[in-house]
Amino acid sequence: MRAGRIAGVEIILNNWFLVLITLFTVAGLASKVMLVFGAVLWHELAHMLMAAGLGYKVKQIELLPFGATARIERLADAGAASEIMIAAAGPLASMVLAALCYAGIGEAGNWQEVLSFVGEVNLMLAGFNLLPALPLDGGRILRAILTRRRDYRNATAIVVMISNIISFMLLILAGLGYLLHNTINLTIIIAAGFLLITARTENDLAGFRAMRILASKKAELSVSGVMSTSHLTAMSNATISDVIRLFGPEQYYIIHIVDQDFRLCGALTETEVWEGLLKRGIKAKVNEFL
Incomplete structure (x- = not known):
């Protein structure tokens, strides 16, 4: 309302x-x-x-x-x-x-x-x-910390799992209150239901974030013509998931690919990585994207 x-x-x-x-x-x-x-x-x-x-x-x-x-x-x-x-x-x-x-x-x-x-x-x-549960502030803080080591979707999934555990603990707490004191704590029940429903929504939306970020980067680069760029170097036999987890939202990425002798094999833009991901999957090797 x-x-x-x-x-x-x-x-x-x-x-x-x-x-x-x-x-x-x-x-x-x-x-x-x-x-x-x-x-x-x-x-x-x-x-x-x-x-x-x-x-x-x-x-x-x-x-x-x-x-x-x-x-x-x-x-x-x-x-x-x-x-x-x-x-x-x-x-x-x-x-x-x-x-x-x-x-x-x-x-x-x-x-x-x-x-x-x-x-x-x-x-x-x-x-x-x-509390480390989404969409609460503690859950957002925990997810942001996890994204330093993991991709956004995986970090969200972890915090959603914790959110569900907290929800069930709250329901158990409400049940114990009823058994021991014969009282129903509606506030705790509402909190548990709220966290269960909203955490699931957060999980559903997480998958769209990477595409939104990439679209935003493209728009900024198209308008300004210049954008801060970060360069990554990956071995040709590394999995693309190891590359993606290093992507951040504030810079555009160029990936330099080297062979076992550390000689340059080629380069990929962030856009090429995301487009190739749809065809090759998250477990594909980096050299398959060349």
Whole structure:
């Protein structure tokens, strides 16, 4: 559901978020709903400011049950360092606000209860978002770290597997709560369901990222006529998967191929690699692409 715009950024309320807010309201906690809403916006504002500082434009923010996700132009083309900085900004901002709330409780007078609640909400928001699960900030940070050694799709698959494990652990935790205390924790169940569904979506989208990045590079090179290039050297009998995992989003790649005597056999552009990959497969040898 569209909720309006803030500084030109469209605000979307996710259906899961609406369910959680409804549960708060039905439970007689309507007065605290706006505080939770504000905490989530504060968290996402930090993402927005970091993205803007790195030169990315935020088009849309979707408020989720335990955080939010920003639709940022060209974020899929960002390097690992930029993605980590943008993802970490939200939890850091939440922890800073929580610390300020707890530090001011002693002098808050009648506002002690409010400050305590806001501090607790922000602390929980930061903690949950740092879980290594997609689409949470912790999952994005972990995936960005993994992409330094693996290709994006493989890194996503690993984090999705961890996300599923966390989801099932949350369901088990909810089940134990029911067996031991005869209570149903709907918040945990919603969190588990949310992670299961959204992690699967992230996995489905990962396969398209490489093609989007290549298209973006081609467009930039066509417009400017010049682009920063990185050169790789590969043995002729190396597998193409070993080459692809070294591709990053911020440079165009030229691969120099050498034989067993380290003599140059030929060269491939990044475009030729991706086009040849469709015919020869990920396990093909580099010299098969010449």
